Amino acid sequence: MMSIEPGTDGFVVIDEASFRYGAEPPIVDRVDWAIPRGAFHCLVGRSGSGKTTLLKLAAGLLAPDQGSVRIDGVALTGPVSRIGFVFQQPTLLDWLSVLDNVLLPVSLKRRPTAQDRDEARALLDRVGLGAYGERHPGQLSGGQQSRVAVARALITEPDLLLLDEPFAALDALTREELQDDLLALCALHATTVLFVTHDITEAVYLADRVAIMASGRLHHDLPIDLPRPRRREMRYAQPFNALCLALRQAMDEAP
Numbered sequence: 411m412m413s414i415e416p417g418t419d420g421f422v423v424i425d426e427a428s429f430r431y432g433a434e435p436p437i438v439d440r441v442d443w444a445i446p447r448g449a450f451h452c453l454v455g456r457s458g459s460g461k462t463t464l465l466k467l468a469a470g471l472l473a474p475d476q477g478s479v480r481i482d483g484v485a486l487t488g489p490v491s492r493i494g495f496v497f498q499q500p501t502l503l504d505w506l507s508v509l510d511n512v513l514l515p516v517s518l519k520r521r522p523t524a525q526d527r528d529e530a531r532a533l534l535d536r537v538g539l540g541a542y543g544e545r546h547p548g549q550l551s552g553g554q555q556s557r558v559a560v561a562r563a564l565i566t567e568p569d570l571l572l573l574d575e576p577f578a579a580l581d582a583l584t585r586e587e588l589q590d591d592l593l594a595l596c597a598l599h600a601t602t603v604l605f606v607t608h609d610i611t612e613a614v615y616l617a618d619r620v621a622i623m624a625s626g627r628l629h630h631d632l633p634i635d636l637p638r639p640r641r642r643e644m645r646y647a648q649p650f651n652a653l654c655l656a657l658r659q660a661m662d663e664a665p
């Protein structure tokens with residue numbers, strides 16, 4: 411088992427963080443992790459290994475019982491607006507138009523301006539939904555709803571984007587398209603990303619670094635040295651498959 415150093419230069423620094431729900435054993439157990447500014451990190455692990463709980467600690471939605479989470483050197487004491495979150499379910503509001511759903515994080519703080527609306531339209535354009543702004547979420551497919559959720563998370567140009575299996579419910583082709591959309595948008599804004607997934611190939615395609623979570627601990631981490639921008643054909647080449655195999659073997663060895 412390797413120990414993972416938090417480092418001092420991370421934009422996100424998780425330092426010896428532990429969390430338990432009530433009297434249960436710790437669900438997140440002394441986790442150290444650091445994400446440099448602008449990096450894309452993935453967390454993989456079996457169901458119930460504590461990934462979502464760790465993501466909630468990184469978002470300030472839960473507070474660690476021990477240890478700390480720092481964003482840009484400042485200890486996190488609650489949810490902050492510079493963090494965007496995309497959940498497994500798109501969680502859109504069906505009584506609002508698609509455009510107003512994208513604008514929601516802005517509307518919660520102030521009345522959106524014409525410029526905000528232009529930015530929301532531009533984001534919808536970038537995720538291929540430029541023509542769908544006036545529709546309601548119930549009139550969109552699952553993949554289109556996930557695109558809206560990604561656009562909504564990016565409207566405030568967050569420094570840090572946290573995603574919890576956002577594409578898990580989608581078919582393989584739609585998922586690949588959304589992975590490309592997400593990478594392009596994050597590269598454009600140099601967004602720092604922590605992405606949780608069950609899917610080893612998804613993690614290898616997206617990430618600069620992948621960590622494996624098992625029983626609340628980070629057991630292994632793997633740098634992904636594939637060139638950027640990532641291209642679809644890389645998925646079928648030997649280096650990609652070798653990385654997937656290495657991750658798979660590391661997951662099998664984790665307790």
Ligand SMILES: Nc1ncnc2c1ncn2[C@@H]1O[C@H](COP(=O)(O)OP(=O)(O)OP(=O)(O)O)[C@@H](O)[C@H]1O
Pocket residue numbers: 431437455456457458459460461462463464
């Ligand atoms: N609010 C809660 N109260 C009590 N236990 C919880 C709560 N939320 C999660 N747990 C427990 O914590 C453990 C880890 O859950 P978590 O959602 O972090 O795992 P996960 O790795 O994200 O799983 P999945 O991949 O299935 O989403 C599970 O055993 C779960 O039952």
